Amino acid sequence: MADAADIATERECILRQEALARLHAARGAQRTSLASRATCEECGDPIPQARRAAVPGVRLCITCQKELEA
Numbered sequence: 001m002a003d004a005a006d007i008a009t010e011r012e013c014i015l016r017q018e019a020l021a022r023l024h025a026a027r028g029a030q031r032t033s034l035a036s037r038a039t040c041e042e043c044g045d046p047i048p049q050a051r052r053a054a055v056p057g058v059r060l061c062i063t064c065q066k067e068l069e070a
């Protein structure tokens, strides 16, 4: 069973992870070229989660990507 010190350590660890997550999110927002977009850069349509997972850093929906490659 966890004592007070364990609980305090765990809470501090969680707070630190949350702070790091916020920092990474802020950095990610600045470097959008590396992050997959939730919406298409061209038409603004939502990009399906499967496509975002399959194509790291994806910026266009399938329709716009095809038009670009055509």
Ligand SMILES: [Zn+2]
Pocket: 040, 041, 042, 043, 044, 045, 060, 061, 062, 063, 064, 065
């Ligand atoms: Zn599009």
